[in-house]
Amino acid sequence: MKMIYDTKQATLFGEKTLERKYLESINGEYSFYRGIEVLNKIVWDFKDFTTQYLTHTFHSYPARFIPQIPLTFIKLFTKEEETVLDPMCGCGTTLIEALLNNRNSIGNDFNPLASLITKVKTTLIDENEFRYFNKKLAVMKRYLDMDYRKVDERINNLPNRKVSKIFNRVVISKLEGIRETLLEIKEEGHNDLFDFGRVALSSTIWSLVENGGGIDVDDLFLKKVKSMQNGLKKMDKIIKNIPEVKVICGDARKLEVETNSIDLIVTSPPYVNALDYYRVHMYNMLWLGMDFDLFRKHEIGGHSHFIANRFRLLSEYLGDMFRSMIEMNRVLKKDKLCVMVVGNSSLEYELIESHKFFGEMGKEIGFKPIKTIFRNIDKTKKYTSADIGKIDDEYILVMQKIDNTNVSARDDNFICEVVRGQMMKFREQIKKVQGTSIRGRKPTKERLLKNIDKISEAIQTIPQDIKICSCNNK
């Protein structure tokens, strides 16, 4: 497809009429109320829209949102040079859109791979630097081809021995050779190139794990490098002013961001009981020598614990999300918007409507729910979780900060009280009707009635379950 750059829009789109109409509808200066009106006119499914362009294509990442979601809010509710935050930024979708539209941005994610990918996708690299990089890789390529004999030495030097179990010796030797070259590049003082190369290496390992693939990993890596370089070069041509971009590898429940400094938050938090992010990219993280264990301990929505009573996962999740929302309220300027994108989950045959919990909890800390937008996810962009099935729709919760919260995200008593209120309401709903998310399974009536007792048990253990890093086997 022929692509067109629109300098005013400073973004990229195809020639499709619907995309053009959409971009025209969000272009221009809008008052807050006019912006809200425009939200009502947008067709949120964005069916067949181009969503993979420029640096968005660098690396796979689970459950990312489409760029049009942050783009819409950035265009309608911020001005150039204002600051946009995504406290759980994943692979940086929000930050790329902010960068393309001359807004400053801050991205935060506890997953070290996520923050690395985000940094690389939003860091422009000089032409001369790429020349140096490509020369280093050309030397590496010759050296890799001759180097199979050193394989044992390389296997012993691997950052973590577990990796050697899933790849054969030739592949390990080549990947390790690439890693060594990247380390040399770092030693020679080219940190941005080092990070750029690590993302290309990580993406190569990801495709090996997902698709298998022969022994030509060096070619795979070099192809990846080339396409990433093209992405950054194209981006460089479009961006006229480079705004500030800050990427933090940190906990959303304890943001290292100044109070009242943010003009817009757009984020999509993890779902409860859907996936453990640390597992998805375990092999690439191991290869890059990243500490995924620390992330595993602090990951929100992880589900490898509380096996006997899954409703304890819900109170833990609500506690974590409430702490994060208190932090979002603290850093956001008054009257500005906080946008949270999340789909429904499922626990013990019951439907979990996270957006409703977030809306209710937000009211406790100075957020006013303005509207909730339902959107179907394009069939090509759906993803499936073993525990909650196919995720084919999601909700965009739009809240305005109308007050500063005077509570701290570390106030366990307050968190406990609010989560208890939510869990008790939830129990009342389940008392009225059970089995709200059966999805083709056939639990007995007795089994479903047991859920009421399980929720009551989970309410009892809230004080311990909402503590940060509460559960023993985490």
Ligand SMILES: C[S@@+](CC[C@H](N)C(=O)[O-])C[C@H]1O[C@@H](n2cnc3c(N)ncnc32)[C@H](O)[C@@H]1O
């Ligand atoms: C749904 S994904 C975000 C995807 C993102 N919108 C994108 O387009 O790439 C949720 C993110 O929350 C992150 N996360 C989980 N626990 C966290 C925590 N305690 N602090 C910060 N981020 C966390 C995960 O690492 C994951 O990247």
